[in-house]
Amino acid sequence: MSVPADSLSAMNSTLDTRAVAAAYVDALEARDWGRLTDLLAEDVVYEMPQTRERIRGRGALLQFNVEYPGDWHLSVRRLVADGPTAAVLMEARVDGETQEACVWLELSDQGRITRIVDYWPEPYEPPTGREHLVERW
Amino acid sequence: MSVPADSLSAMNSTLDTRAVAAAYVDALEARDWGRLTDLLAEDVVYEMPQTRERIRGRGALLQFNVEYPGDWHLSVRRLVADGPTAAVLMEARVDGETQEACVWLELSDQGRITRIVDYWPEPYEPPTGREHLVERW
Numbered sequence: 001m002s003v004p005a006d007s008l009s010a011m012n013s014t015l016d017t018r019a020v021a022a023a024y025v026d027a028l029e030a031r032d033w034g035r036l037t038d039l040l041a042e043d044v045v046y047e048m049p050q051t052r053e054r055i056r057g058r059g060a061l062l063q064f065n066v067e068y069p070g071d072w073h074l075s076v077r078r079l080v081a082d083g084p085t086a087a088v089l090m091e092a093r094v095d096g097e098t099q100e101a102c103v104w105l106e107l108s109d110q111g112r113i114t115r116i117v118d119y120w121p122e123p124y125e126p127p128t129g130r131e132h133l134v135e136r137w
Numbered sequence: 138m139s140v141p142a143d144s145l146s147a148m149n150s151t152l153d154t155r156a157v158a159a160a161y162v163d164a165l166e167a168r169d170w171g172r173l174t175d176l177l178a179e180d181v182v183y184e185m186p187q188t189r190e191r192i193r194g195r196g197a198l199l200q201f202n203v204e205y206p207g208d209w210h211l212s213v214r215r216l217v218a219d220g221p222t223a224a225v226l227m228e229a230r231v232d233g234e235t236q237e238a239c240v241w242l243e244l245s246d247q248g249r250i251t252r253i254v255d256y257w258p259e260p261y262e263p264p265t266g267r268e269h270l271v272e273r274w
Contacts, residue, residue: 011148014219049237051263053271064270078241080219082151087217087224089241089254100186102239102256104215104226119239121258126188130204133197134190 010083016111018081021088024105024113029074033062041112048118061116070094084108147220153248155218158225161242161250166211170199178249185255198253207231221245 020039027036037058046055046064055061071094078089088103099120106115126134157176164173174195183192183201192198208231215226225240236257243252263271 007148011144014151018219048263050258050260052260052274053263053267054274055271060270064267067267067270069266078222078224080217080222080224080241082155082217082219085215085217087215087226087239087241089224089239100256102224102226102258104217104224119237119256119258121187121239121256122261123187123189124259126185126190129206130190130201133201133204134192137189137191 013083014081017084017086017107021079021086021105025074025076025090039113041108041114044114046116150220151218154221154223154244158216158223158242162211162213162227176250178245178251181251183253
């Protein structure tokens with residue numbers, strides 16, 4: 001069977017990206033700062049659009065994670081990888097509470113993470129007027 | 138060049154999923170309910186974990202979208218597709234305000250959307266103690 005070389009390359013890139021995205025969460029959870037350093041590009045940019053916060057550079061991002069307060073534990077719930085980009089639905093347990101994060105990753109040609117965009121959606125009360133269509137859990 | 142058949146199949150599935158995910162957002166934006174119907178599995182499940190709300194079935198989900206209040210406009214900011222799953226970072230403009238949503242999609246073997254999980258992260262104030270590492274925008 002024959003496929004174009006660029007499709008093959010995209011497929012390999014997806015496999016690598018999937019592995020890097022999983023390793024990123026694993027390294028954070030393990031507090032394995034050496035491994036995390038290897039995964040990140042030196043000029044990585046980390047953004048949290050909800051607070052309009054940005055961290056520039058591997059050094060600052062490592063420090064941010066080292067200093068992050070609480071007994072936090074992370075695991076992957078969903079992982080979608082596509083060429084050099086990935087989306088991770090991450091479960092975060094912090095001091096007994098569970099929250100989910102949507103994490104968007106971009107990788108360089110060398111397979112290092114160059115951009116991380118984190119969303120931390122919070123629970124809220126549903127608006128009225130759609131009770132006839134929804135069930136709650 | 139030779140690749141295993143299941144890898145080729147995964148690659149084709151990713152292409153289909155990417156197209157379906159983009160068409161889902163387009164059909165919503167266009168209020169094209171016929172096209173949306175064609176994209177959804179009859180037993181599609183739609184979930185909003187932040188409010189713990191669930192909508193079961195294509196009919197109820199169509200009605201939910203038809204009835205959704207406000208002058209809302211949707212577009213795709215990021216789209217990551219991987220076999221039968223996709224993640225979409227969607228921009229929603231509602232009555233002049235912009236919000237982002239993280240949308241997770243699952244497709245059936247027939248290429249119809251069987252599961253949609255929507256997160257709507259809201260802005261919040263950053264905690265103190267990390268000002269030395271972050272910039273704001």
